Amino acid sequence: MDSKNKLFKIYNGQVVTPYSIISNGTIISRNGIIEVVAEGNLETPGANEIDAQGKYIAPGLIDLQINGFAGVDFSDQNLTIDDLRKTTKALWKVGVTTFLPTVITNDQKSLKKSFLILASALDDEEIGLSIPGFHLEGPYISPIQGYRGAHLEKYIRMPVWDEFAELQKAANNRIKLITLAPEVNGAIPFIRKCREKGVVVSLGHHNGSTEIIKQAADAGASMSTHLGNGCANMIDRHCNPLWPQLADDRITATIIADGFHLNREEVQCFYKMKGVENLILVSDALDLAGLPPGEYTRGERVVLLTSDVVKFPAENCLAGAATPITTCVSNIMKFTDCSLVNAIKMASSNPARSLGLHNIGEIKQGKRADLILFAITDGRIVIQKTIVAGKII
């Protein structure tokens, strides 16, 4: 089905808006843009239409941190556009309509190659709409064990603007988000420069002091990356990087609510402290997400995939997540008792707003018709149809 010059209608659904759920709602889009959101069924001759049969309709999910999916690793030096198509389609199936392929700490040559390959997807007719840009996590992070997490120490370095500029050029200027440690040499002026150039800065894999975190926020850092992870196991109960990031309202935190990276009480506390508007769900999924459990070789290391999470067996530390953001949406409702409206907000309108993606993230007139149709079975979201720009995919 072609979305161009086409009317699309989905009706008889429980429509999840940022404020409430419209029961028996209809959404009509033209040329991929939402034109009408209303109660009741509106006659729309000539529209492609879906009867939602009383199920939920929400904005498509937006994942700001995803390293790969369904066997495809976005950092793979042999990644092809076909791999990206395969992954994007697998993500559509679980309700993700927009994502930032995330590339982590590596040597400059490999990073550059990754972004050159990824940039070729941006204008792709089939999947380009789902990939507004990229997330560079590292290499300017803490080299200290515990804080560096799964990042390889040998590739961790101090921020150098020219080096980053070279990556940004390879990425066709679409590195939208960078995760860095504010305490490393040169980070504060680097953050300022990122903000000048429109790159969103998120603090992660760091051990910044209260003063440094304040300086980073003053310089324009506006997010924390997977708060509570990328942090040592043993920390000072008074002076640690968590409190100042939680206390500063200028910082929106992303969290991995997969049930492993944070426990229920941590999710509850972060939710209460940050509030619905300042919390974002991310999957941080690895390429192994969606594959059968077992031992896999990933890059230069062996990892263990269980049914829901990836570990380094030798260090017994988490290596990444293996559940899509959709599961995190279900989990946060279970952990915090928040409403479906709020859970969806943390995986759609909040990430869109934080990245300045103003055309997506809400079911509202003028936004792109990126929609998911789903049921909730035993507290879990089960995606039935995904629509991107008014096109059923």
Ligand SMILES: [Zn+2]
């Ligand atoms: Zn990380």
